Amino acid sequence: MTTFKSYIGIDYSGAKTAVSRNRGLQVFRATPGVEPRKVKSPAGGKRNWTRKEIAYWCLERLNRDAPVIIGIDHGFSFPRNYMARHRIADWDQFLDDFQEHWPTDQDDSAVELFRHGNKRTGAPTELRLTERWTSSAQSVFKLDGAGTVGKSTHGGIPWLRFLRRRSHLRNRVHFWPFDGFDIPPERSVVAEVFPSIFRRRFPRRYASADEHDAMCVAWWLRDMDAQRHLGAYFNPPLTDDARETARLEGWILGIF
DSSP states (O other), X not given: OOSOSEEEEEEOOOOSBTTSOOTTOEEEEEETTEEEEEEOOTTOTTOOOOXXXXXXXXXXXXXXXXXXXXXXXXXXXXXXXXXXXXXXXXXXXXXXXXXXXXXXXXXXXXXXXXXXXXXXXXXXXXXXXXXXXXXXXXXXXXXXXXXXXXXXXXXXXXXXXXXXXXXXXTTTEEETTTTOSSOOTTOEEEEEOOGGGTGGGXXXXXXXXXXXXXXXXXXXXXXXXXXXXXXXXXXXXXOHHHHHHHHHHOOBTTOX
């Protein structure tokens, strides 16, 4: 028996503004026994997604598909040292503080607009614990260069706050691992993923790397749930101190 009714993989991009159409934004959805299928933008035709559209579409899925698991390819939080510098005690406080200094969910705002002189940032050498557990993950503060996750992270975090603040989702959506490592029954999950760790496991069916990565996320989530392995990935073998760090910094689902 599977835990979830729907498995969503999102390959993310922090380019341009929240309402700019971006081919780097790709969404795939699978259901038990059915392989992932590409989800097109609600704008219709061949138009690409926007970050704002994805946030509202995820909100709809969390309302209609529950329990659903959504894996998003960007960092959900910042390193513990950053939290200490700015006296941030928990993830909810971090989300509010980030929104104040990086309001990248505004229609006319891009990540680049807030970079100059912004004290709420860090060095591209700073890593979260989960990033130190894998050889290929990069810092959430690395905003330049190919394959960086920094812009996606800075463009995506305000939309996590958007979902988190929807009162009708409270007690129905588990933001892992900030709400704990154990998932309550019938609870939907929103989690950070890193497609690089399992993109070679699945056949290449789409031309772009972004499409392939989003497909692999949905496929991996579906397969791990069907094989009853997701529970183990929700509880990686961490010490008590490391688990406390992960409750603040976040963790990449699949890093074990």
